[in-house]
Amino acid sequence: MPVLRLFLFFLSAGLAVAQPLVLTTNTILDDLVRRVGDSDVRVLCLIEPGVDPHAYEPKPADIRLMAKADIVVVNGLGLETWLGKLIANSGFHGVLVTASEGLSPLPAATDEATSANRRPDPHAWQDVRNVIRYVDNIRAALVKQSPEHAADFNARAAAFTRELEALQAYAVAQFATLPEAHRKLVTSHDALGYLARGYGLTIVPISGLSPDQEPDARQLARIITFIRRQHVPAVFIESTSNPKIPELIAREAGVAVAPSLYTDSLAAPGSPEASYPGMFRHNVDTIVRALR
Numbered sequence: 001m002p003v004l005r006l007f008l009f010f011l012s013a014g015l016a017v018a019q020p021l022v023l024t025t026n027t028i029l030d031d032l033v034r035r036v037g038d039s040d041v042r043v044l045c046l047i048e049p050g051v052d053p054h055a056y057e058p059k060p061a062d063i064r065l066m067a068k069a070d071i072v073v074v075n076g077l078g079l080e081t082w083l084g085k086l087i088a089n090s091g092f093h094g095v096l097v098t099a100s101e102g103l104s105p106l107p108a109a110t111d112e113a114t115s116a117n118r119r120p121d122p123h124a125w126q127d128v129r130n131v132i133r134y135v136d137n138i139r140a141a142l143v144k145q146s147p148e149h150a151a152d153f154n155a156r157a158a159a160f161t162r163e164l165e166a167l168q169a170y171a172v173a174q175f176a177t178l179p180e181a182h183r184k185l186v187t188s189h190d191a192l193g194y195l196a197r198g199y200g201l202t203i204v205p206i207s208g209l210s211p212d213q214e215p216d217a218r219q220l221a222r223i224i225t226f227i228r229r230q231h232v233p234a235v236f237i238e239s240t241s242n243p244k245i246p247e248l249i250a251r252e253a254g255v256a257v258a259p260s261l262y263t264d265s266l267a268a269p270g271s272p273e274a275s276y277p278g279m280f281r282h283n284v285d286t287i288v289r290a291l292r
């Protein structure tokens with residue numbers, strides 16, 4: 001049906017002109033932009049679900065996409081260390097939006113450098129209240145780009161914010177059911193600092209800020225001793241990092257490995273964890289079940 005195909009081609013080409021192209025740098029941001037922008041924007045994510053966003057290496061296709069993008073939405077707080085080069089190489093001429101703009105960042109918990117040069121912890125989306133700010137920053141950027149759709153962007157952002165406020169209340173209520181002594185999270189990279197601060201948990205990170213940093217024998221022994229002495233019931237693994245070391249620690253300490261947490265990526269489309277609220281709810285439920 002060449003005529004129909006030609007028609008569809010022109011239809012999609014027409015839509016592509018009408019909708020600004022928004023690129024996102026991780027699946028969480030991608031979901032937030034889709035919720036606010038819906039059919040008024042075209043959203044593409046540079047990173048596939050399940051891929052670690054710290055160690056991402058841009059592909060040639062990413063350079064071509066960046067050159068065409070109207071808006072690039074990044075997390076900021078030092079997450080996208082690979083972005084500067086991509087922007088320079090692509091000749092990107094659109095608007096760069098930092099979703100975490102205006103938040104007060106946590107310092108990275110395991111960074112042992114002096115306080116003067118401590119890096120920020122980029123994982124601010126692990127506190128729902130921060131994501132409410134992300135959504136507002138994204139809304140403001142879309143309104144500026146396409147003021148003709150302002151009422152729709154504002155209405156979707158308001159509805160999504162109400163959903164996030166309900167999610168926040170759910171998380172607070174669930175964590176409140178944990179006995180004080182059980183609120184300890186042993187996990188494979190330092191991604192849950194905001195969750196800990198926001199919901200009253202203590203984090204014992206196995207490795208550093210980035211999943212590729214591995215602990216030495218002395219650090220391993222310290223973590224295993226901690227788990228035994230504090231009667232920590234479970235060790236947590238993450239969907240975007242290698243489970244080998246947490247599994248070893250759990251075995252040595254004689255405790256369970258909890259189901260995988262989603263820290264730096266949503267799940268692939270088709271599962272409840274493919275959306276930010278679904279992912280956060282999964283993490284809350286998994287943590288509360290394992291530590292109860």
Ligand SMILES: [Zn+2]
Pocket residue numbers: 054123189190191209210211263264
């Ligand atoms: Zn991370």
